[in-house]
Amino acid sequence: MVQLLKEKLQLLNCVEKHRSTFASDSLMVQKIISVISEKGDKGVREFTNKFDGVDVCDLRVSDEMLLDAKIQSDSKLQKAVLQASDNIRLFHEKQLPEGFDIRQSDGTKVSFRWRPIERVGVYIPSGNFPLFSTVLMNVIPAQVAGVKEIIVCTPPGKNGLPNPAIMEVCRMLGIKNVFQVGGAQAIAAMAVGTESIPKVDKIVGPGNRYVAAAKQIVSNRVGIDMIAGPTELVIIADETADPNWIAADLISQAEHDTDALTILLSPDKSIIEKTISKIQSLLEHLETKIIAEESLQNNGFSFKAESLDECIDLSNIIAPEHVSLHVVEPETYQDKLIAGAIFLGSETPVAWGDYWAGPNHTLPTSGAARYKGLLSVFDFLVSYSIIQAKDADLLSFDAVISMAEAEGLAGHALSAKLRKGDDS
Amino acid sequence: MVQLLKEKLQLLNCVEKHRSTFASDSLMVQKIISVISEKGDKGVREFTNKFDGVDVCDLRVSDEMLLDAKIQSDSKLQKAVLQASDNIRLFHEKQLPEGFDIRQSDGTKVSFRWRPIERVGVYIPSGNFPLFSTVLMNVIPAQVAGVKEIIVCTPPGKNGLPNPAIMEVCRMLGIKNVFQVGGAQAIAAMAVGTESIPKVDKIVGPGNRYVAAAKQIVSNRVGIDMIAGPTELVIIADETADPNWIAADLISQAEHDTDALTILLSPDKSIIEKTISKIQSLLEHLETKIIAEESLQNNGFSFKAESLDECIDLSNIIAPEHVSLHVVEPETYQDKLIAGAIFLGSETPVAWGDYWAGPNHTLPTSGAARYKGLLSVFDFLVSYSIIQAKDADLLSFDAVISMAEAEGLAGHALSAKLRKGDDS
Numbered sequence: 001m002v003q004l005l006k007e008k009l010q011l012l013n014c015v016e017k018h019r020s021t022f023a024s025d026s027l028m029v030q031k032i033i034s035v036i037s038e039k040g041d042k043g044v045r046e047f048t049n050k051f052d053g054v055d056v057c058d059l060r061v062s063d064e065m066l067l068d069a070k071i072q073s074d075s076k077l078q079k080a081v082l083q084a085s086d087n088i089r090l091f092h093e094k095q096l097p098e099g100f101d102i103r104q105s106d107g108t109k110v111s112f113r114w115r116p117i118e119r120v121g122v123y124i125p126s127g128n129f130p131l132f133s134t135v136l137m138n139v140i141p142a143q144v145a146g147v148k149e150i151i152v153c154t155p156p157g158k159n160g161l162p163n164p165a166i167m168e169v170c171r172m173l174g175i176k177n178v179f180q181v182g183g184a185q186a187i188a189a190m191a192v193g194t195e196s197i198p199k200v201d202k203i204v205g206p207g208n209r210y211v212a213a214a215k216q217i218v219s220n221r222v223g224i225d226m227i228a229g230p231t232e233l234v235i236i237a238d239e240t241a242d243p244n245w246i247a248a249d250l251i252s253q254a255e256h257d258t259d260a261l262t263i264l265l266s267p268d269k270s271i272i273e274k275t276i277s278k279i280q281s282l283l284e285h286l287e288t289k290i291i292a293e294e295s296l297q298n299n300g301f302s303f304k305a306e307s308l309d310e311c312i313d314l315s316n317i318i319a320p321e322h323v324s325l326h327v328v329e330p331e332t333y334q335d336k337l338i339a340g341a342i343f344l345g346s347e348t349p350v351a352w353g354d355y356w357a358g359p360n361h362t363l364p365t366s367g368a369a370r371y372k373g374l375l376s377v378f379d380f381l382v383s384y385s386i387i388q389a390k391d392a393d394l395l396s397f398d399a400v401i402s403m404a405e406a407e408g409l410a411g412h413a414l415s416a417k418l419r420k421g422d423d424s
Numbered sequence: 425m426v427q428l429l430k431e432k433l434q435l436l437n438c439v440e441k442h443r444s445t446f447a448s449d450s451l452m453v454q455k456i457i458s459v460i461s462e463k464g465d466k467g468v469r470e471f472t473n474k475f476d477g478v479d480v481c482d483l484r485v486s487d488e489m490l491l492d493a494k495i496q497s498d499s500k501l502q503k504a505v506l507q508a509s510d511n512i513r514l515f516h517e518k519q520l521p522e523g524f525d526i527r528q529s530d531g532t533k534v535s536f537r538w539r540p541i542e543r544v545g546v547y548i549p550s551g552n553f554p555l556f557s558t559v560l561m562n563v564i565p566a567q568v569a570g571v572k573e574i575i576v577c578t579p580p581g582k583n584g585l586p587n588p589a590i591m592e593v594c595r596m597l598g599i600k601n602v603f604q605v606g607g608a609q610a611i612a613a614m615a616v617g618t619e620s621i622p623k624v625d626k627i628v629g630p631g632n633r634y635v636a637a638a639k640q641i642v643s644n645r646v647g648i649d650m651i652a653g654p655t656e657l658v659i660i661a662d663e664t665a666d667p668n669w670i671a672a673d674l675i676s677q678a679e680h681d682t683d684a685l686t687i688l689l690s691p692d693k694s695i696i697e698k699t700i701s702k703i704q705s706l707l708e709h710l711e712t713k714i715i716a717e718e719s720l721q722n723n724g725f726s727f728k729a730e731s732l733d734e735c736i737d738l739s740n741i742i743a744p745e746h747v748s749l750h751v752v753e754p755e756t757y758q759d760k761l762i763a764g765a766i767f768l769g770s771e772t773p774v775a776w777g778d779y780w781a782g783p784n785h786t787l788p789t790s791g792a793a794r795y796k797g798l799l800s801v802f803d804f805l806v807s808y809s810i811i812q813a814k815d816a817d818l819l820s821f822d823a824v825i826s827m828a829e830a831e832g833l834a835g836h837a838l839s840a841k842l843r844k845g846d847d848s
Contacts, residue, residue: 076822076823076826077826077827077830079823080822080823080824080826080827081827083530083823084823084827086529087528087529087530087532090526090528091526091528091534091536094524094526094536095536097521100518102514102515102518102782104511104514104515104781104782105510105511106507106511108511108776108780108781108782109768110515110781110782110783111758112515112518112519112783112800113759114797115759115762117794117795118762118794128832129831129832129833130831131831132830132831133827133831165830165831201794201795202794202795216643216644219640219643220640220651221791222795223792223794223795223796227644244842245839245842245843248835248838248839248842249839251835251838251839252833252835252836252838252839253835254835255833255834255835255836256833282838286834286835286838287832287834288832288833288834288835292835330812334535334810335537335539337808338539338542339808340808340809341808341809341810341811342808342809342810342811343811343812344533344810344811344812344814345812345813345814347812347813347814347843348811348812348813348814349813349824349836349839349840349843350839351824351828351833351836351837351839351840352532352811352813352816352824352840353809353811354828354836355823355824355827355828355836356532356820356823356824356827357528357532357534357809357811357813358526358528358532358534359534359536359809359811360809367645368647369806369808370541370542370625370626370647370806371541371625371626371646371647371806372647372806373538373805373806373807373808374807374808374809376536376807378802378807381797382793382794382795382796382797383797383798383800383802384761384763384764384765384766384793384797384798385764385765385766385777385781385783385784385798386758386765386766386768387765387766387767387768387772387776387777387781387783388754388767388768388769388771388772389769389771389772389773389776389781390768390769390771390772392776396780398500398504399500399503399504399507399508399779399780400504400773400775400776400779400780402500402501402504403501403504403505403508403557403779403780404775404778404779406501406556406589407553407554407555407556407557407589408552408553408711408712409553409676409679409680409712409775410679410710410711410712411672411675411676411677411678411679411710411712411716412676412679412773412775412778412779413775414672414675414676414706414710415669415672415673415675415676415773415774415775416773416775416776418668418669418672419669419771419773
């Protein structure tokens with residue numbers, strides 16, 4: 001369980017090695033995309049039969065089926081989902097940017113504007129754990145941005161129907177078009193369009209390595225949110241941290257997937273040792289023990305650092321998806337960290353961000369936090385500019401002409417000369 | 425010159441065909457990336473010798489060389505470049521977003537923040553026309569965003585040195601690290617890092633199809649701005665438009681590249697015919713005649729629509745890089761268009777946006793305007809979230825627990841239960 005590493009370099013090598021194994025199986029996926037481009041719905045049905053083992057007649061989930069879907073549970077869950085939706089909606093509404101109109105000093109009028117993407121496809125996987133929270137996290141930001149048409153693809157289960165909780169949350173959010181198609185074939189269908197499944201402008205949502213490979217390949221013709229690798233958590237703990245809570249957070253990350261990467265950094269060796277022993281006891285009766293145990297065994301690491309500052313530095317080299325600060329005065333460090341989401345204080349489980357707090361749980365993995373943010377309304381908005389030279393100073397024409405001539409673009413210069421009234 | 429098409433579908437097929445020919449030569453580029461990963465600077469020098477035909481000893485342009493570079497021209501040009509820089513800087517400063525901190529109704533504290541990317545690599549091509557304006561358009565937004573380290577790669581010319589105007593503008597903007605490396609080898613070097621060239625977090629800037637292919641391939645390990653295809657312009661003109669100005673704008677787009685796509689849409693057939701004849705006469709003595717003529721011949725199209733509304737609809741199906749509205753009251757249409765940049769009124773040449781107005785000239789091509797905006801400070805900023813559950817209502821823990829249990833994620837539920845004080 002959770003290997004205790006002696007050397008900083010050893011830790012970084014483990015992370016590097018872990019991340020590099022997720023190279024995608026592009027060739028097979030390329031083939032799937034070609035087949036679906038050619039055969040449309042027929043191709044989608046063939047791959048659904050092959051990979052999901054079910055024959056699907058209508059790719060679109062019927063209105064009746066969507067209406068019948070019920071989360072098998074009490075009203076407490078319903079209320080929780082509604083409140084989580086409100087939290088997510090508010091957080092994303094606050095992100096909505098405004099454009100602006102300005103006049104440059106020469107009189108040129110310029111504007112910066114945002115418009116929503118017209119049609120978005122959301123992919124919701126349904127592997128070990130069908131995550132209805134992923135529907136909330138992908139659909140609500142698109143709705144807040146003002147996307148007119150949102151479709152969802154999600155794989156059919158062995159009974160030939162998508163997961164009922166996923167369908168119910170889709171209905172709750174007013175999604176009318178849910179397609180029972182999964183994997184690379186779903187990504188291909190949304191990228192190229194078939195008889196049943198409309199071609200979308202952008203595809204968002206997580207998935208396994210085939211889904212990731214398909215998104216990478218189609219990204220030259222439609223927008224994608226990001227290529228998601230396995231989930232990652234770095235916990236930084238000082239001597240005040242509670243090993244029981246750290247252990248639970250590491251387990252909660254590890255249970256997602258045997259490939260999940262979990263790392264504990266601390267200047268306090270006894271915290272690490274106690275955490276490792278707590279993991280053992282907490283796992284004992286846990287329903288997800290098998291996955292979590294294998295994950296922690298293979299991809300769980302801990303490291304005793306010299307100081308908290310060294311923990312921060314190490315974490316920033318890794319630039320993980322989640323960082324959790326089990327330290328006193330966590331606010332001191334919050335803006336020094338490179339990560340998709342930062343959890344402050346041991347009172348805050350990572351699960352708080354997965355379900356509840358409001359910020360998106362779709363986050364950059366594999367070090368992408370260095371250049372990519374969390375999913376937000378900006379992923380569903382497109383910026384554009386408006387330029388008007390009508391009131392521009394005549395001297396500006398000379399400036400544009402001299403720059404165009406210096407670059408050798410005679411036609412550019414000509415287009416300004418003609419407006420200025422010069423004949424040639 | 426500029427084919428006049430009879431059928432709407434014919435126009436859309438031409439656009440589709442044009443765009444689909446720019447599939448990238450991935451295999452060769454993949455090889456270049458592998459070699460540079462292995463051999464570092466040595467590999468870069470070999471490819472520079474092979475593709476640029478020069479032997480480069482120091483990959484980094486020396487401080488002296490950078491200091492010596494001069495645009496061969498008058499002070500008018502210098503002044504123009506400075507004023508253009510100010511316009512660009514102001515427009516990008518206005519884009520700077522603010523984060524926010526909010527408390528959800530249950531007491532959970534959440535923040536949305538932006539931080540600059542740490543290290544950015546800018547690629548500046550140097551083909552038919554070395555465009556120093558591209559340095560302004562890529563470096564200034566990064567500086568405005570607060571990027572600490574900006575490096576530039578640009579190919580060496582036959583004399584073994586990069587274009588002097590490009591070097592001078594780099595110096596003007598305070599860029600210290602300019603590398604004389606071009607093509608796919610430059611992209612590879614910035615993505616993986618070599619002895620001389622640092623690995624960057626994100627690569628921006630235009631380039632030929634090899635550069636585009638390299639950016640696509642490395643996009644799973646570093647950020648990229650976008651994959652740029654050939655430049656595109658749709659002009660929509662009504663009967664009030666000046667065929668001379670339309671012709672100049674089409675030529676200015678076509679002269680970039682024989683692959684540039686230029687389209688004129690008008691409900692007025694005589695405007696189209698007059699424009700075609702004006703193109704002939706304007707080209708007569710133009711220095712860039714050869715490229716512009718070939719470009720317009722192969723990829724210049726015009727179409728007589730039924731109405732202005734049909735022109736708008738057609739343009740939106742194409743979703744071009746630039747749209748220019750040579751119509752009365754162009755403001756009426758400005759927010760109905762899907763394009764990277766919109767030019768209002770016949771008084772506004774596209775060149776105004778290329779050099780002067782302030783909005784970025786790096787724009788989405790090949791229909792990407794449907795899901796991708798213009799280059800902006802947002803390309804150099806990364807969003808992240810901060811989540812704190814310390815003051816959250818106890819009932820929220822029950823909500824998180826019930827959602828986690830419904831998803832089957834027992835460890836997630838456990839991590840909330842422990843905080844709430846439940847033992848199991």
